[in-house]
Amino acid sequence: MEKKQFQAESKRLLDMMIHSIYSQKEIFLRELISNASDAIDKIYYKALTDESLQFDKDSYYIKIVADKDNRTLKISDTGIGMTKEDLEHNLGTIAKSGSLAFKNENELKDGYDIIGQFGVGFYSSFMVADVVTVISKALGSDEAYKWESTGADGYTIESYEKDSVGTEIILTLKENTEDDNYDEYVDEYRLKSIIKKYSDFIRYPIKMDVTGRRLKEGSDNEFEEYREEQTINSMVPIWRKNKKELTSEDYEKFYAEKHYGFDKPSKHIHISVDGAVRYNAILFIPEKIPFDYYTKEYEKGLELYSNGVLIMNKCADLLPDYFSFVKGMVDSEDLSLNISREMLQHDRQLKLIAKNIKSKIKNQLQSLLKEEREKYEEFYNAFGRQLKFGVYSDFGSNKDVLQDLLMFYSSKEKKLVTLDEYVSRMPEDQKYIYYASGESYERIEKLPQTELVLEKGFEILYFTDDIDEFAIKMLMAYKEKEFRSVSSGDLGIEEDETEQNTDAQQDEYKDLFAYMKDMLADKVKAVRISKRLKTHPVCLSTEGEVTIEMEKILKSMPNNQNVQADKVLEINPNHEVFQSLKDAFANDKEKLALYTSLLYNQALLIEGLPIQDPVEFTNDICKIMV
């Protein structure tokens, strides 16, 4: 029989599974049971919506059979089954193709991370089995097939006999080793406990023949063993249970079982609404950021159930983009089973649910911020960018929902603070909320432009995310306090005597500045005496809406429209350099040209902007050295 090869990525994954040192190998059973349950969901859904199919609730179940003598474990289901193509396609390739490429070799080595990141599902059976056999008959098909693989060297598919629709997965367990005892996976007691632990909420019965002991009939001291089929799981879906009966562990188990993420959820929200619209939902705020979160591949959405039947895996309409990190499910009695994706978008019930969910998530985040600050900061470090993006997008229409959830690093507190905290401690004479933008906190800390604001004792928020300034522009103000960049022309700081002095100086040396401006041509809008510089000789400030950070970001975009910030070169009149400029202006215009060009380029460097001609710049430095 022809042996087919796994697709390259699957092969790597399989290798990892086979050689896995993952300590929780038992999760393979959870994976197979959850696949079986998904397959039953599919046929169940079909039976409810297709009248030609018989509907008999009792015929949907999962059965586990352990054969101690042959060391095999069989997991069968009465689900939708797989055709030959399905077997090849679903079991020979990784569904989320390309995802492996994101991870580097080291991270993958112990197979631990990968399980979490991708929920490798079916492949996890190779952690405990040498041979995996899948026998399946698809709904509507007359033929059944057997798929078999011993791992990395590929798989075979052949026709097979099977009467009923569904799938059987037979695992031939690995030989025991010093470290691992695979016999435990044919041990009834152990299997029962694994099922209870991970799959108790599966909605279909998970049946298993178990051995009991009872008194022999007519005897009061002789026992006999007997076999009986038992349903191991309690079957009530967690979202239908009373919140009071559930522990955080139950929610965590559900989160893992559903592959919402490998991390533990940072927070869960269990909603039961019985009003104008009835629904149950379990939502999770993840603790860690999914590896593909900020990529185009990431798909937001919640699982959508109609009265216990899964009708959509990722219903995007239930979550606004700015809460796209939320995982979970919604079950509503009020949705029709036959609803199509297009109809859903217009469904009134769904819109109500989405609105309700939005406010629940917001409240939850707010209470996390209030009550568990550290946890909130962890969350914010992972997903804060998305919230800021939410403020910016849709023309700022969501700013009211989001502004109280924002945090920025503070020059004063040296940690993340909220806008409310900032505003509430603003001194009376402080007009604006000040911010400074840059690549990192360390770099911003050194920006000359911050000098005056800091000297006044005002707090500065540090913006290091691309989106920060754009979001703030959209917000415009918080509690009626406007935002102001420390580089902006007008800092709104009351002028004292020395500052009035600078106005006089500006006037006095206007010819010098005009001359310098001419030399820099359209690189700057003006050259001016600085009011904000205290110790540094030079800096750039901006006039108008576009700041230097915004210019940088806009320039890096694919269809940049060459948007420029209106830059002003500011000179510190109290720095010795100013005296040199004055002398050069009076006696040596060539020198003035050299100094002007040097100062301008220095200001660019401070801003992290590229110098147009670095060779010329270094030659200029040499000129003043010799």
Ligand SMILES: Nc1ncnc2c1ncn2[C@@H]1O[C@H](COP(=O)(O)OP(=O)(O)OP(=O)(O)O)[C@@H](O)[C@H]1O
């Ligand atoms: N018992 C089964 N019956 C029918 N189809 C199955 C069964 N087991 C697996 N499949 C098919 O094989 C596919 C691959 O399964 P696998 O467990 O590897 O990934 P998944 O379930 O899609 O994703 P994940 O496990 O990450 O949620 C499934 O999507 C499903 O189409």
